[in-house]
Amino acid sequence: MASDALSRAAHHGAAPSPRPTTPLRLLALDIDGTLIDSAKQIMPFTQQEVARVAATGVHPVIVTARAINASLIIERKLGVAASHIAFGGGTVHVRTGSGLTVLEEHPFERSDVALMLDAANGADVHIGVYTATEWHVSDLGFWGLREARNTSIWPDSVGDGSPLRAPADAVFKLMFRGLPEALAPIKETIDRELPGAFAHLSARVLEVTTSRKHGALRALSDHLGIAPHEVIAFGDTEADVPMLEAAGVGVLMGNADPALRVAPHVERTLSNDEEGVGLSLRKHFPTDAPFRI
Structure with missing residues (x-):
């Protein structure tokens, strides 16, 4: 109120x-x-x-x-x-x-995208990778549908269960969704290995951008x-x-x-x-x- x-x-x-x-x-x-x-x-x-x-x-x-x-x-x-x-x-x-x-x-270096995806490999998190015009997701479970509903954007590709890899085009943002205990180690790795990136963790969302x-x-x-x-x-x-x-x-x-x-x-x-x-x-x-x- x-x-x-x-x-x-x-x-x-x-x-x-x-x-x-x-x-x-x-x-x-x-x-x-x-x-x-x-x-x-x-x-x-x-x-x-x-x-x-x-x-x-x-x-x-x-x-x-x-x-x-x-x-x-x-x-x-x-x-x-x-x-x-x-x-x-x-x-x-x-x-x-x-x-x-x-x-x-200001896109990410391709090697930096690979590092972040590797940091999330095996973790119980949903992954979204954003190029200038496309959105690639690891799966279309709860978190993928939630983000689609929030933004009115449907993903351009959905993972097949294997680890998500960097797309050919330049990447501007990665988003990880899940429980805080699953997201925290990913953020710690990003903060340590990519100090120039901005990793913003709030509730069950970790967004990573270059700027x-x-x-x-x-x-x-x-x-x-x-x-x-x-x-x-x-x-x-x-x-x-x-x-x-x-x-x-x-x-x-x-x-x-x-x-x-x-x-x-x-x-x-x-x-x-x-x-x-x-x-x-x-x-x-x-x-x-x-x-x-």
Whole structure:
């Protein structure tokens, strides 16, 4: 409930941040746990507010660990043209009119993909391997179906029971799903052998990418001629924290883990099930339009 989110904010000692003295020109939106609710839908008021803010000339960018094709589905549902930072920063696409231009791509080395797959060999985990355009899975059991439902993407190939191998095309993300005790040793190996990779473990999901969101967002904003203090960014997990802390206005969702620590200047809003993004946009981009929620 809203009162719960406010109580969590009070518990963390959060205080209202002053409005920036310069206009905000770039809107960065994480997807899961932020832009979409727990039913994987964009709430009506949030959709309305994003569209309203974009219509003023603010540049929206969807920032996600999802694949670019899954990010594009969210853009269509949102109904607002946006740039895209996908694979947790592994690719950066700039929206120019009706088209997208690739600004940066950071795939894994093929040997690194093989190392990670070998680390998972024999473990009771589901494995997903993502190229720029394809998704390869070890099996279509519970976890494969769960991810397909979450992202509206169907896998391009399904394993035959033998160890999954790296595809021919460049890989931008690996995802392992299973119990924490099965995922932890895989993460330990990746952290030890591939210190340049970002392995994010949360609950029963381990996502591994080559890059971080905040670095990709800085590259995009530099390309657009937008300074960091002109950025407003929303997120809900450890993977989002550097992006929120680097933005002129960083906003942590009310559904974030209460143990997650962020810099004092990062604001807190309501949860993704309570129109947290939309309400903060109304706060930072005032309007005389009626408030209906």
